[in-house]
Every structure is written in C-alpha cells, then in structure tokens.
Amino acid sequence: MGSVLKAFEVLEVFERKWRPLGVTELARETGQPKSSLHRVLSTLVHAGVLEQNEQGLYGLTLKLWRIGSLALAEVDLVQVAFPFLEDLCRATDETIHLAVLEPGGGVVYLSKVESPRSIRVQTQVGRVTPSWCTATGRMLLAHDPSQRDRVLAGPMARLTPDTETDPERLRRIIDKVAEDGVAVTKGENNPEMGGIAAPIRDHTGAVVAALGLGVPAFRMDAPLIERCAAQVVRTAAEISRALNYRPVDGE
8 A cells, every 4th residue: 555655655756846857856756765766767657658768857657647537538628628629629620628627737728529620720629738838728828816926936948939938928928818819829838739728617706717729820910810719618518517617797
C-alpha cells in the first residue's frame, strides 16, 4: 500500500506542475528520499505511465488519460456539449474544442470535432497546452482568479514571435476577455494557428469550460473573426442553457 501511495504522490506533482521534472525536484515536492524515489519512477516508467527524455527528466505519457477517458462518457458536460460541437463545426467548417483548466494551470481538451477541410487545426484530446497564449486558456483564466495569478506569476515561454509573456499586459488582455465574453488569439501558441473561445457555465453560473474554435492563421481575417466569434458565443450560450444555466436580467 505504501508504494502505491508514493506513486500517486509523484503523479500528483505532475498534476500541479504539468511539465517534465527531474529527480531532485520530485524529491523536494514529495519529501521522498531519492533512493526510494528512483524505484518508484522506474516502476512508473516500466508501467508506461511516465517516460524519461534525453535530458533525464520525467514526463507523463497518455496512458492515464486513456484510462481516465473511459469515464468521460459518463461526464454530463461532454455528453451535453458534443452535439453542439458538431453543429458548430458544420456551421463554420473549422475544428471545435471543449476545454477545461487542469490543476497545474494548463488547458486540456476534453472533446473535439475536427474540421473536414484538408488544411485545418489539428489537436489532440487529453494533451495539455499552455493557457496564457491560447483563446480557450485565456477565457478560462479570466474566470479563475487564483489560477490566473498562479500562471502569470510563473515562467511563461515565448512559443512564437507573437507570444505575449509580459504579466501585466497579459493581465489586461485577460481582463478584457472577461469583459467582452470572447477571446481571440492568433499565432501565439503556434505561428500557423489561431483561436476563438467563449465561456460555458453550469447551473450555478460558474464557468466550467470553454468552447473553442481553432482556425489556420492564414484564414483568420477580420470577417472570419467577426462571423465565427458570434457563432462561438451563441453556441457556448446554448450549451450553458443545456446545462441549466439561467442568466439573470442584465447578464
């Protein structure tokens, strides 16, 4: 039983950090001696849960996601939202995502409907992507102040020449996202991709997910942004109503 608990302690560090980690940092975070930690890590690698890169750092594989994804069929959010994702994909011909924040502050796609176009945004369900430079991430951070502060206080990589990494400018951008109810990014996470996102609320009014549209940057001109933003916002509102969200007057 002790070994199992130690293994979960290690996995929970990755849940918080969402990046490759070395033995020294894992030992510090878990409080486990390096001697026993090496055995735990070796077991997790052998089980296919972790992998070790050329720098000697450990990272999560998708094995746990594949196991956990079996439970997604029972998650109301995914079940309720999926038909709306399909409708939005048909209306826009672009790739549509349902995204949430994971505990470390990254964005995870729970579900997607891929564009039928030959040139389209291609993403992977279950993969963690940065939140500070994606439309879905900024939308979710706009409604989660603690995660926003945590992300903006940490290192933020410049992934493309257009990636905004200045914390104060990002704070203003995210505040504007909250005010506008829509987020738009272009070429910040990937130079060839852009995104548009809107919030999904549950019956309490809390933002529980973001609806995102991914589009190749070369197609992302002002008319497309205006047209698709309206469609994304409208569809996110429809999903929210399906989750029994009822806005009060003035919202």
